[in-house]
Amino acid sequence: MVLEIDFKSGAPVYRQIVAQVQAAASAGAVRPGEALPAIGPLALELRVNRNAIAKAYSELELLGIIESTPERGYLLKENSSPLRKDSRRKVLLAGTSDATTDGPRAVRRALASSLLRFTPAASYLVSLGIVGFSLVRSGWIVGEGRAVFAAIGAAAVLLPLHEAIRHLVDKKLSARRENISSGLKAIETAATSASDMESFMSLAVEQTEAAMHARLECIRDYPSMLSLVNAIPSLRSARTPVLTGSDLLMPVAARDELACILRFTRESSDRDYDTDDTEFLAAVAEHAASAEDQSRSRREKQESEYASDIQQGLLPREIPQAPGFSIAGAWQPAKVVGGDYYDVFRLDDSRIALVIADVAGKGIPAALLMANLQATVRAYAAAASSPRDVCEKVNNAICAIVIPGKFITFFYAVLDPVERRLDYVNAGHNPPIVMHADGTHLRMEPGGMVLGIFPDRSYEGGTVDLLPGDRLVIFTDGITEAPAPNYDEFGEDGLLAILNRNHHADAAALRDEIMRSVADFCQENFADDATLLTVTVARE
Numbered sequence: 031m032v033l034e035i036d037f038k039s040g041a042p043v044y045r046q047i048v049a050q051v052q053a054a055a056s057a058g059a060v061r062p063g064e065a066l067p068a069i070g071p072l073a074l075e076l077r078v079n080r081n082a083i084a085k086a087y088s089e090l091e092l093l094g095i096i097e098s099t100p101e102r103g104y105l106l107k108e109n110s111s112p113l114r115k116d117s118r119r120k121v122l123l124a125g126t127s128d129a130t131t132d133g134p135r136a137v138r139r140a141l142a143s144s145l146l147r148f149t150p151a152a153s154y155l156v157s158l159g160i161v162g163f164s165l166v167r168s169g170w171i172v173g174e175g176r177a178v179f180a181a182i183g184a185a186a187v188l189l190p191l192h193e194a195i196r197h198l199v200d201k202k203l204s205a206r207r208e209n210i211s212s213g214l215k216a217i218e219t220a221a222t223s224a225s226d227m228e229s230f231m232s233l234a235v236e237q238t239e240a241a242m243h244a245r246l247e248c249i250r251d252y253p254s255m256l257s258l259v260n261a262i263p264s265l266r267s268a269r270t271p272v273l274t275g276s277d278l279l280m281p282v283a284a285r286d287e288l289a290c291i292l293r294f295t296r297e298s299s300d301r302d303y304d305t306d307d308t309e310f311l312a313a314v315a316e317h318a319a320s321a322e323d324q325s326r327s328r329r330e331k332q333e334s335e336y337a338s339d340i341q342q343g344l345l346p347r348e349i350p351q352a353p354g355f356s357i358a359g360a361w362q363p364a365k366v367v368g369g370d371y372y373d374v375f376r377l378d379d380s381r382i383a384l385v386i387a388d389v390a391g392k393g394i395p396a397a398l399l400m401a402n403l404q405a406t407v408r409a410y411a412a413a414a415s416s417p418r419d420v421c422e423k424v425n426n427a428i429c430a431i432v433i434p435g436k437f438i439t440f441f442y443a444v445l446d447p448v449e450r451r452l453d454y455v456n457a458g459h460n461p462p463i464v465m466h467a468d469g470t471h472l473r474m475e476p477g478g479m480v481l482g483i484f485p486d487r488s489y490e491g492g493t494v495d496l497l498p499g500d501r502l503v504i505f506t507d508g509i510t511e512a513p514a515p516n517y518d519e520f521g522e523d524g525l526l527a528i529l530n531r532n533h534h535a536d537a538a539a540l541r542d543e544i545m546r547s548v549a550d551f552c553q554e555n556f557a558d559d560a561t562l563l564t565v566t567v568a569r570e
Contacts, residue, residue, distance in 0.1 A: 094266030213241030369396025467499030508560030
C-alpha cells in the first residue's frame with residue numbers, strides 16, 4: 031500500500047491517511063492481517079509530523095479498520111468496516127416498524143400485542159356465553175326461538191361494553207406510539223434548528239424521558255468513547271443499538287468520524303427492551319449525527335468569517351504610490367479565507383517594497399501561515415536590506431515554525447522610482463512579467479527554491495530597469511491556472527494578451543481588466559486563490 035499526501039489540498043494529513051487506508055482495505059489492496067508501516071518510518075517517508083500518523087492510526091483503530099498488537103504493530107482487521115450511521119431509520123415517524131431485536135424478544139412482543147388486541151372480542155364472547163348459560167339454567171328461557179331472541183338481546187346489551195373495552199385497549203396500544211412519534215418529531219425539528227449540539231441533546235434528553243420513560247446520555251469525550259469501544263468491540267461497526275448490561279448503546283458518526291455514543295437506560299428494569307426502544311434510539315442517533323454535522327458547519331463558517339476579517343485586515347488598506355509610477359493590488363480567495371498574500375509598504379522616503387506569496391493549501395491553516403509570513407517579512411525588511419537578504423532571513427524563520435510538507439512560494443522586490451530600477455528575488459514563485467513599451471517582455475525568474483523546506487539556503491537576486499510605458503504584473507497561480515468549463519487554463523498567454531491590449535492603462539485599470547477577464551474565463555469559479563499586483567510606468 032502506497033500512501034501519498036497532497037499538501038496543497040488543505041485537508042488534514044491524518045484525514046488523508048485515514049481515507050487512503052479505508053479505500054485500500056475496501057479495494058483489497060491490503061489483506062486482513064497485513065501490517066501497516068510503523069509510525070516513525072512512515073512519518074519520515076511522508077515528511078509529516080509523527081502525531082499526524084498516530085492520530086490517523088488511532089482513528090482507524092476506533093473505526094474498527096485496524097488493530098494494534100505488541101508483536102507486529104498495526105494490522106488490518108478481519109472483516110473490517112468503517113463506522114457509519116444507518117440512514118434508513120424512519121419507521122417510527124411513519125407509524126410502522128422494520129427494525130429488529132433478537133428473535134425471542136420480538137416473538138414475545140408480537141404475542142403480547144396480539145393477545146391484547148384479542149381481549150375485547152374474547153371478553154365479549156365470554157360475556158355472551160355466561161349470560162346465555164345463566165338464562166338457560168335459571169329457567170327463564172324455554173325453547174329454541176326464545177333462546178335466539180335472548181341471545182340477540184344480550185348481544186345488544188353487551189355491545190356498548192364490548193366497544194368500551196376495545197376503545198380502552200386501542201387507546202393503550204396507540205398512546206405509546208403517539209408519544210414516541212411526537213417525541214421524535216420534536217427531536218427531528220431540533221436537529222435542524224438547534225444552535226449547537228448541546229442544545230440539541232438537552233431537548234433530546236427531555237423528549238426521551240417524556241416519550242420512553244428512559245434516561246438518555248451523550249458520551250462525547252474521546253477517552254471515554256475509546257474506552258467503551260475497546261470494551262465492547264461490536265460498537266466499532268454497529269448500525270443498530272447494542273445491548274450491554276442494562277443499557278442500550280448507539281454510536282453516532284458525523285463526517286465519517288465517531289462524534290459521540292448515546293447511552294439509553296430505562297427507568298424501570300421490570301421488562302426487556304423492545305422494538306420501540308431500539309427504533310427510538312436509532313432514530314435519535316441519526317438526528318444527532320445531523321445536528322453534529324450542522325453544528326460543525328456553523329462553527330466552521332463562523333471561524334472562517336472571523337479569519338477572513340483578520341486576513342483582510344492584514345492586506346494594505348492604502349497602497350503607497352511613487353512619482354511616475356502607479357501601483358494596484360487585488361486579492362480573490364477561492365474559499366472564505368486563503369493562503370495568498372500581497373503587501374506593499376514604504377522602506378524609506380522613496381523606495382517601496384512589493385511582496386506576493388502563495389502558501390500551500392487553503393482555508394484557515396494556510397491563512398494562519400500567511401499571517402505569520404506577513405509579520406516576518408515586515409520584521410526583516412529594512413532600507414539597508416537587499417531582497418536577497420530578506421528572503422534568506424524569512425526562509426530561516428519560516429523553516430523554524432512550519433510543519434513538514436508545508437511551503438511558500440515567495441516574490442519580494444524593492445522599487446526605486448528615482449533610479450527606475452526594480453531589485454527582486456523569486457523563491458519558487460510564478461515569474462512576474464514585465465511588458466516593455468516596444469512589445470517585448472521578460473520573465474523575472476532569478477531567486478531559488480520555495481520557502482519553508484530547507485534552512486540556510488542562498489538565493490540569487492535579480493534587477494530590471496523600468497522604462498516609460500512599461501507594465502509589470504506580479505501574480506499567483508490562481509490567475510494563470512483559472513479553469514474554463516472545458517478545463518482549459520487562462521495561462522500566461524492570457525496575461526500577455528491583456529498587457530498588449532492595454533498600452534496606456536494605469537495600474538488600477540490594468541488590474542481591473544485582468545481580474546474581470548479571469549473571472550469571465552472561469553465563470554467566477556476560482557479553483558485557487560487569485561492574487562495580483564500591477565505596476566505601470568508613466569509615459570514621457
